[in-house]
Amino acid sequence: MKSCPGSQGMRRADHVAIAQFINKGELVLDVGCGDGQLMELLQSERGARTRGLEVEQAGVNRCVSKGLAVVQGNADADLPVYPDDAYDVAILSKTIQELARPKFVLDELSRIARRVIVSFRNYGHWKVRTRLFTTGRIPNLGHGAGWWSDGARRPCTARDMAELADEAGLKIAAATAVHGKPVNGRSLTRLNWTAEDLVFVLERKG
Amino acid sequence: MIAPARTLSGADGLKRLSVATPAQPLRLDSGRTLDHVEIAYETWGTLDAEKSNVVVVCHALTMDQFAASPNPVTNRPAWWPSVIGSGKPIDTDRFFVICSNVLGGCMGSTGPASRKPDGSYWGTDFPIITIADMVRAQIALLDQLGIQNIFLAIGGSIGGMQVLEWTIQARDRVFAAIPIAVAPRQSAQNIGFYEVGRQAIMADPNWRGGRYLDEGTRPDRGLAVARMAAHITYVSESSLKQKFDRRLQDRQTKTFGFDADFQIESYLRHQGQVFVDRFDANSYLYITRAMDYFDLPNEHGGVLANAFRGLATRFCVFSFSSDWHYTPEEARDLVRALNAAGCETSYVSIDTDKGHDAFLLDEPEYEAALLGFIDAAASARGLPKRKQP
Numbered sequence: 091m092k093s094c095p096g097s098q099g100m101r102r103a104d105h106v107a108i109a110q111f112i113n114k115g116e117l118v119l120d121v122g123c124g125d126g127q128l129m130e131l132l133q134s135e136r137g138a139r140t141r142g143l144e145v146e147q148a149g150v151n152r153c154v155s156k157g158l159a160v161v162q163g164n165a166d167a168d169l170p171v172y173p174d175d176a177y178d179v180a181i182l183s184k185t186i187q188e189l190a191r192p193k194f195v196l197d198e199l200s201r202i203a204r205r206v207i208v209s210f211r212n213y214g215h216w217k218v219r220t221r222l223f224t225t226g227r228i229p230n231l232g233h234g235a236g237w238w239s240d241g242a243r244r245p246c247t248a249r250d251m252a253e254l255a256d257e258a259g260l261k262i263a264a265a266t267a268v269h270g271k272p273v274n275g276r277s278l279t280r281l282n283w284t285a286e287d288l289v290f291v292l293e294r295k296g
Numbered sequence: 297m298i299a300p301a302r303t304l305s306g307a308d309g310l311k312r313l314s315v316a317t318p319a320q321p322l323r324l325d326s327g328r329t330l331d332h333v334e335i336a337y338e339t340w341g342t343l344d345a346e347k348s349n350v351v352v353v354c355h356a357l358t359m360d361q362f363a364a365s366p367n368p369v370t371n372r373p374a375w376w377p378s379v380i381g382s383g384k385p386i387d388t389d390r391f392f393v394i395c396s397n398v399l400g401g402c403m404g405s406t407g408p409a410s411r412k413p414d415g416s417y418w419g420t421d422f423p424i425i426t427i428a429d430m431v432r433a434q435i436a437l438l439d440q441l442g443i444q445n446i447f448l449a450i451g452g453s454i455g456g457m458q459v460l461e462w463t464i465q466a467r468d469r470v471f472a473a474i475p476i477a478v479a480p481r482q483s484a485q486n487i488g489f490y491e492v493g494r495q496a497i498m499a500d501p502n503w504r505g506g507r508y509l510d511e512g513t514r515p516d517r518g519l520a521v522a523r524m525a526a527h528i529t530y531v532s533e534s535s536l537k538q539k540f541d542r543r544l545q546d547r548q549t550k551t552f553g554f555d556a557d558f559q560i561e562s563y564l565r566h567q568g569q570v571f572v573d574r575f576d577a578n579s580y581l582y583i584t585r586a587m588d589y590f591d592l593p594n595e596h597g598g599v600l601a602n603a604f605r606g607l608a609t610r611f612c613v614f615s616f617s618s619d620w621h622y623t624p625e626e627a628r629d630l631v632r633a634l635n636a637a638g639c640e641t642s643y644v645s646i647d648t649d650k651g652h653d654a655f656l657l658d659e660p661e662y663e664a665a666l667l668g669f670i671d672a673a674a675s676a677r678g679l680p681k682r683k684q685p
Binding site for chain 2: 101141144147150151153154156157158159160161162163168172173176
């Protein structure tokens with residue numbers, strides 16, 4: 091596929107970080123796909139086949155108008171109907187911290203797909219820790235007016251996410267800061283201090 | 297005006313092909329067979345050399361094969377001009393589009409208003425048919441035309457039921473499917489409304505036990521009432537309020553009588569009157585009965601997903617927010633089953649106050665999604681790209 095020079099600036103950094111873990115021809119489910127930017131990137135630059143699930147109907151309609159296969163649905167409720175091993179990869183791009191039932195969704199996705207990729211804000215970053223230490227308040231990594239208005243309903247750290255993955259029977263096959271090089275799961279301490287945004291590639295244990 | 301069904305003799309200019317003969321009868325779900333079946337159809341666009349650009353359009357209850365050009369019998373305009381035509385989502389410059397009158401219909405296809413081999417009218421001797429039977433006849437028509445594979449099957453309402461049935465019967469011969477404003481099974485509410493309509497027809501003394509064509513009468517009053525009752529279900533409460541509310545028809549005050557005081561009464565009476573001029577009452581009985589019997593989960597072991605398991609067809613399901621005839625919730629049941637079956641599925645719900653009939657109307661978001669899905673499917677099928685305007 092030819093690259094589109096003008097679109098470089100439009101890409102979300104976490105999308106680019108996720109894309110490096112997708113191989114040609116893989117069938118990918120993007121949970122919380124919004125208006126389909128990541129799906130388009132994965133199709134055009136990684137040669138993946140993509141499907142999307144999005145809770146907001148307006149986003150779904152925009153996706154379908156662009157020729158993407160997307161259904162309206164709620165990850166917290168609609169995943170149980172999907173068959174086992176239906177996908178190569180399931181992606182939660184900046185979505186897991188918005189979910190009502192993140193453990194349930196991760197359990198379901200690891201049943202549906204052989205790999206699950208999550209991108210999330212890391213509340214273990216040193217700036218967050220310092221600010222909590224010095225001001226006594228949970229720092230808001232978003233741009234909201236206060237903790238109650240920010241999108242992130244479940245602030246968690248790299249270690250917290252690793253714990254959830256473990257609980258869901260998953261291991262961290264690879265991890266990367268959105269702006270950085272991939273490392274293996276053992277380097278979590280450093281990532282937890284230094285990365286503001288993280289991508290985990292999770293696989294079933296054993 | 298004479299209802300078209302009554303003058304059908306082949307001299308009406310309608311295109312039709314024989315799809316069943318005594319040697320090759322049409323086997324029906326009821327167990328009965330039909331030896332003589334003709335299906336009337338219309339086409340637009342050009343069939344490509346590989347026969348790969350075929351679009352099958354399935355019509356709704358009271359429509360006919362004239363989806364994209366005027367009906368020469370009734371002089372009514374095309375019923376889907378916003379969707380089919382040059383430069384439209386179903387682009388007749390790229391696709392070969394075919395729409396046929398359903399089995400049991402009254403625009404040239406064999407139905408209760410047709411004559412039996414002995415010359416008398418079928419009337420209620422005509423066997424009860426199902427949506428699957430209608431599609432069986434359509435597949436036989438395509439076979440007659442030498443067409444094996446369908447690029448796209450599309451239709452709304454009962455046309456959407458046919459689309460679903462196409463993907464199941466013509467397994468892997470349908471590349472893409474767009475079921476619109478439809479449910480995987482007819483609801484009790486809909487069966488109820490159509491039963492009201494059937495009872496109105498059968499209570500009309502001119503119905504004559506279904507033999508009105510032989511006896512030269514017309515159950516117009518009953519058919520008009522059936523149409524009035526059904527029409528209410530095709531629009532929404534809010535659109536009726538907006539269009540008519542309680543406004544009076546050509547008068548300043550109530551008449552204290554049973555004239556059409558209200559605009560809504562006058563409107564429905566008009567809808568009923570124009571309908572009887574173009575539709576056969578027995579056809580209405582048979583087609584609504586076929587809808588009542590439509591229940592995909594029941595036919596697949598109680599699990600809707602089983603109907604679609606292993607299908608390579610890509611689907612795009614459409615629903616409309618104010619449609620209470622076939623609700624968005626029913627469309628979501630269908631979508632969940634398609635996902636569970638592992639089918640490539642898109643689902644678009646259009647926000648509108650126009651109710652069920654919205655599928656026939658101009659809705660920019662609807663047309664944009666249709667265009668996006670169809671273009672992506674055409675590209676995946678390797679069909680030529682759309683000419684940019």
